Amino acid sequence: MTKLDISSFAAGSWVAPDSSARPIACAISGDIIAQAGNANLDVGSMHAYARDVGGPNLRKLTFHDRARMLKALALHLTKHKQQLYDLSFHTGATQSDHAFDIDGGIGTMFVYAAKGRREMPDAQIYLDGELEQLGRTGSFQGQHVCVPRQGVGIHINAYNFPVWGMLEKFAPTFLAGVPSIVKPATASCYVTHLCVKLMLDSGILPEGALQLISGGVGDLLLHTDAQDVVSFTGSAKTALMLRATPHLLENAVHFVAEQDSLNASVLGADASPGTAEFDLFIKEAHREMTTKAGQKCTAIRRIIAPAAHVDAVIAALSAKLAKTTIGDPRDKDTRMGALVSQSQRDDVLEKAALLATQAEPVYGDPDNFEVQGADATKGAFLPPMLFHCADPDTATHVHDTEAFGPVSTVMPYRDTDHAIALLNRGKGSLVASVITRDGDLARQMVLGAAAWHGRLYFNNADSMAESTGHGAPIPHMIHGGPGRAGGGEELGGVRGVMHYMQRTAVQGSPDILTAIGEQWVPGAAEHTGGPHPFTKTYHELVLGETLYTASRKVTLQDIETFAHFTGDTFYGHMDEEAAKANPFFPGRVAHGYLLLSFAAGLFVQPDPGPVLANTGLGSLSFMKPVSPDDEIKVRLTVKKKTPRTDEYGQVRWHVTVTNQGDEIVAEYELLTMNAYEQT
Numbered sequence: 001m002t003k004l005d006i007s008s009f010a011a012g013s014w015v016a017p018d019s020s021a022r023p024i025a026c027a028i029s030g031d032i033i034a035q036a037g038n039a040n041l042d043v044g045s046m047h048a049y050a051r052d053v054g055g056p057n058l059r060k061l062t063f064h065d066r067a068r069m070l071k072a073l074a075l076h077l078t079k080h081k082q083q084l085y086d087l088s089f090h091t092g093a094t095q096s097d098h099a100f101d102i103d104g105g106i107g108t109m110f111v112y113a114a115k116g117r118r119e120m121p122d123a124q125i126y127l128d129g130e131l132e133q134l135g136r137t138g139s140f141q142g143q144h145v146c147v148p149r150q151g152v153g154i155h156i157n158a159y160n161f162p163v164w165g166m167l168e169k170f171a172p173t174f175l176a177g178v179p180s181i182v183k184p185a186t187a188s189c190y191v192t193h194l195c196v197k198l199m200l201d202s203g204i205l206p207e208g209a210l211q212l213i214s215g216g217v218g219d220l221l222l223h224t225d226a227q228d229v230v231s232f233t234g235s236a237k238t239a240l241m242l243r244a245t246p247h248l249l250e251n252a253v254h255f256v257a258e259q260d261s262l263n264a265s266v267l268g269a270d271a272s273p274g275t276a277e278f279d280l281f282i283k284e285a286h287r288e289m290t291t292k293a294g295q296k297c298t299a300i301r302r303i304i305a306p307a308a309h310v311d312a313v314i315a316a317l318s319a320k321l322a323k324t325t326i327g328d329p330r331d332k333d334t335r336m337g338a339l340v341s342q343s344q345r346d347d348v349l350e351k352a353a354l355l356a357t358q359a360e361p362v363y364g365d366p367d368n369f370e371v372q373g374a375d376a377t378k379g380a381f382l383p384p385m386l387f388h389c390a391d392p393d394t395a396t397h398v399h400d401t402e403a404f405g406p407v408s409t410v411m412p413y414r415d416t417d418h419a420i421a422l423l424n425r426g427k428g429s430l431v432a433s434v435i436t437r438d439g440d441l442a443r444q445m446v447l448g449a450a451a452w453h454g455r456l457y458f459n460n461a462d463s464m465a466e467s468t469g470h471g472a473p474i475p476h477m478i479h480g481g482p483g484r485a486g487g488g489e490e491l492g493g494v495r496g497v498m499h500y501m502q503r504t505a506v507q508g509s510p511d512i513l514t515a516i517g518e519q520w521v522p523g524a525a526e527h528t529g530g531p532h533p534f535t536k537t538y539h540e541l542v543l544g545e546t547l548y549t550a551s552r553k554v555t556l557q558d559i560e561t562f563a564h565f566t567g568d569t570f571y572g573h574m575d576e577e578a579a580k581a582n583p584f585f586p587g588r589v590a591h592g593y594l595l596l597s598f599a600a601g602l603f604v605q606p607d608p609g610p611v612l613a614n615t616g617l618g619s620l621s622f623m624k625p626v627s628p629d630d631e632i633k634v635r636l637t638v639k640k641k642t643p644r645t646d647e648y649g650q651v652r653w654h655v656t657v658t659n660q661g662d663e664i665v666a667e668y669e670l671l672t673m674n675a676y677e678q679t
């Protein structure tokens with residue numbers, strides 16, 4: 001392989017490495033395959049370009065526009081992923097490791113693309129939570145809104161996931177409307193570089209949305225301000241050094257960190273040898289030790305088992321580890337590849353030696369193991385190494401030393417409280433798993449341990465077929481953890497987007513809030529008197545467009561007919577005496593569903609037209625009973641419009657049903673799909 005010059009992409013141009021560049025070795029052969037770094041990279045201009053060009057370009061778009069771009073990028077990367085696989089083998093990763101890094105990264109983009117369109121508005125302002133009525137009559141209300149930060153997402157990543165690590169930060173940042181400057185770890189930056197190049201070459205991204213630093217970041221952090229977010233993944237040492245940068249502290253620059261984490265897995269007392277759960281526990285522990293050669297921020301470092309089952313766990317896990325073929329990750333028989341570099345291997349050996357002072361090695365000898373198809377001395381190979389710590393209460397290193405490789409320690413627990421105490425000795429982790437069928441144990445674990453762990457993963461025979469794996473951060477759920485794990489939080493669906501947005505409380509009249517949120521607020525202007533709204537196309541409807549219907553009397557006969565027709569002969573509708581005895585009813589009352597049906601009968605315009613379908617009701621409340629001979633009427637108002645396809649969009653109507661005294665008896669949102677053209 002010819003040596004690769006890994007450029008940076010700065011302010012619209014590629015900048016090649018200079019004489020200050022660092023050499024990068026292949027994890028399999030130890031040969032120098034690339035170099036990266038340029039001491040003269042103008043990081044100040046990169047920051048300004050992102051802020052002044054990328055930011056405005058992104059903020060012009062809506063969440064849906066950006067979500068569509070994410071989907072297009074994900075499709076583009078999918079088409080070219082073989083190139084990423086081919087290159088990524090040099091980091092020591094196997095094809096199944098690529099599933100986590102490359103497919104996982106692209107999958108994260110797909111999820112954000114979908115969530116952006118489903119859970120965020122086709123607008124530039126995100127409404128956070130419900131309206132707050134701040135006055136007696138509703139003429140002054142409050143709403144929290146989120147807007148994109150007017151700065152830059154600076155993403156400093158670890159070496160272990162050169163694609164996923166970049167995309168899991170980029171996708172939510174981009175969806176938020178914030179430009180990214182991506183800085184991968186140098187050891188594997190050539191893979192990130194290819195991914196960024198593919199994304200830029202696709203022509204999908206607005207100018208300034210994505211820049212890349214290959215090599216050192218220079219004084220980039222000194223150019224940041226309060227609108228920027230520095231999002232870091234890597235060692236606790238680097239995180240501490242960066243987060244303590246006085247400039248960041250002085251300017252209240254948002255800093256998010258994911259760092260070392262002593263993740264653990266607990267074997268429930270019920271999951272004894274011979275059960276499906278015991279086998280599952282061994283399978284997950286084995287996978288976490290060997291995937292990415294243990295270089296996973298979420299990997300299981302501590303295996304906590306009932307004292308009576310420790311020997312069985314060590315025996316079963318050792319047997320499985322013995323079947324793990326270590327070798328050239330390109331060979332299809334290889335189950336575990338190499339670590340990223342010789343220096344990382346040395347670091348792991350050093351940490352393992354520290355663990356060995358308090359735990360006994362029970363599997364794996366780094367001086368004597370077999371490597372298939374590669375030279376063990378030139379490549380950064382290690383065998384899986386399992387330790388047994390018989391006294392985890394007095395031991396310290398097993399709870400605070402992260403050997404970032406295929407290394408894990410088995411330790412015994414006496415009872416649930418002891419297991420919880422051991423779990424929490426890690427002082428904060430990204431994920432802890434508990435393999436059990438016992439719901440009470442699961443609840444005790446949440447009460448005792450959730451505060452120390454970003455994610456709790458429960459698994460058993462019922463869920464194992466669909467479970468996503470102890471170590472797989474998935475975009476729907478948050479990734480991060482307290483304390484030693486860095487105190488940060490990423491992903492978690494739309495929550496992850498919010499880290500790149502500013503939440504602001506806005507207060508004002510219903511008309512002001514309607515204009516800001518592009519969503520009709522009760523009390524704001526209503527537009528009445530035109531043709532029936534069901535005769536109007538999606539685009540002809542305006543927010544606040546309102547229909548007031550005629551009244552209709554609800555008779556006892558209506559209630560009886562509805563009861564017998566539907567089979568809903570609940571006593572509150574049918575038995576005067578029994579209904580009266582109920583504190584909610586004055587006597588027999590109309591069915592809530594009867595009211596909804598009559599409401600539809602009052603507001604519907606029956607002819608074929610732009611309303612294509614009623615797709616649901618939301619936020620339905622029955623506020624007051626309707627007695628026989630009460631009269632009801634309906635107000636129907638266009639609350640919100642969301643384009644869905646090239647042919648139709650969703651209209652959310654605010655509906656109130658009132659009685660003869662103008663009291664609200666029912667309130668809900670009606671969802672319809674409305675055509676853009678007259679049909």
Ligand code: NDP
Pocket residue numbers: 156157158159160183184185186187215216217233234235236237238239242258259260261296297298402404485
């Ligand atoms: P590092 O902390 O050494 O590096 C992380 C990132 O920070 C890299 O991109 C690195 O760039 C960059 N960096 C280093 N120094 C500076 C600086 N002065 N200014 C700005 N950026 C800087 O971690 P590694 O990637 O080497 O991973 C090593 C350890 O991190 C592992 O052993 C493990 O303990 C931990 N880790 C934790 C993870 C987690 O999420 N919990 C995930 C992955 C790793 P460069 O490579 O160019 O030095």
